Amino acid sequence: QQQVKQSPQSLIVQKGGISIINCAYENTAFDYFPWYQQFPGKGPALLIAIRPDVSEKKEGRFTISFNKSAKQFSLHIMDSQPGDSATYFCAASIIGNTPLVFGKGTRLSVIA
Amino acid sequence: DAGVIQSPRHEVTEMGQEVTLRCKPISGHNSLFWYRQTMMRGLELLIYFNNNVPIDDSGMPEDRFSAKMPNASFSTLKIQPSEPRDSAVYFCASSLRNGQPTEQFFGPGTRLTVL
Numbered sequence: 001q002q003q004v005k006q007s008p009q010s011l012i013v014q015k016g017g018i019s020i021i022n023c024a025y026e027n028t029a030f031d032y033f034p035w036y037q038q039f040p041g042k043g044p045a046l047l048i049a050i051r052p053d054v055s056e057k058k059e060g061r062f063t064i065s066f067n068k069s070a071k072q073f074s075l076h077i078m079d080s081q082p083g084d085s086a087t088y089f090c091a092a093s094i095i096g097n098t099p100l101v102f103g104k105g106t107r108l109s110v111i112a
Numbered sequence: 113d114a115g116v117i118q119s120p121r122h123e124v125t126e127m128g129q130e131v132t133l134r135c136k137p138i139s140g141h142n143s144l145f146w147y148r149q150t151m152m153r154g155l156e157l158l159i160y161f162n163n164n165v166p167i168d169d170s171g172m173p174e175d176r177f178s179a180k181m182p183n184a185s186f187s188t189l190k191i192q193p194s195e196p197r198d199s200a201v202y203f204c205a206s207s208l209r210n211g212q213p214t215e216q217f218f219g220p221g222t223r224l225t226v227l
Contacts, residue, residue, distance in 0.1 A: 032213045043205070043219055044218050095212065095213050099145060100157075102157075103154070104154035105154050
């Protein structure tokens with residue numbers, strides 16, 4: 001019940017295209033859903049996060065869509081750029097109670 | 113702030129040797145996490161501390177692994193004896209636990225190779 005399932009494992013997108021990464025969770029007590037971005041040789045870093053009281057959050061080219069009833073959330077990267085090539089992790093937690101539970105990660109390659 | 117500091121950045125050792133990984137969290141943070149990252153298993157939480165107290169070590173793979181946090185500014189992860197299957201990147205992360213959603217800041221990681 002603590003798992004977060006992420007798909008796809010890897011993704012290749014043309015420059016300018018839309019990258020979409022999906023995650024699903026089981027624990028309905030989760031109330032914080034961040035996405036982390038990791039470049040090779042670096043630690044993951046927070047990209048964007050959402051609480052379940054909203055269905056969408058947008059920051060620049062990055063958007064989280066959240067479907068509470070389906071227990072799913074996704075990351076959309078609009079106008080994908082080669083600099084977005086990285087590994088993306090979704091995560092979930094219960095604020096103030098549990099540490100983050102991470103998905104297995106999606107390796108995104110944006111090709112010109 | 114310099115961020116989360118980990119040392120060494122790379123460690124190559126032989127099977128059976130003791131390995132000690134070190135972490136200095138961001139000043140003022142009261143939660144510290146140790147993760148292991150491999151291609152097969154992704155990012156696994158090994159153990160985490162709140163206010164220097166270990167809260168959950170259920171992710172520690174075996175008794176060969178141990179972690180300590182003697183004070184708010186230092187933590188160690190020790191593997192004794194090390195085995196080739198311990199080869200991975202080990203990350204330390206810290207955050208401020210205050211009942212609000214807060215960012216977990218990761219260090220640059222230690223790449224461990226056990227021959």
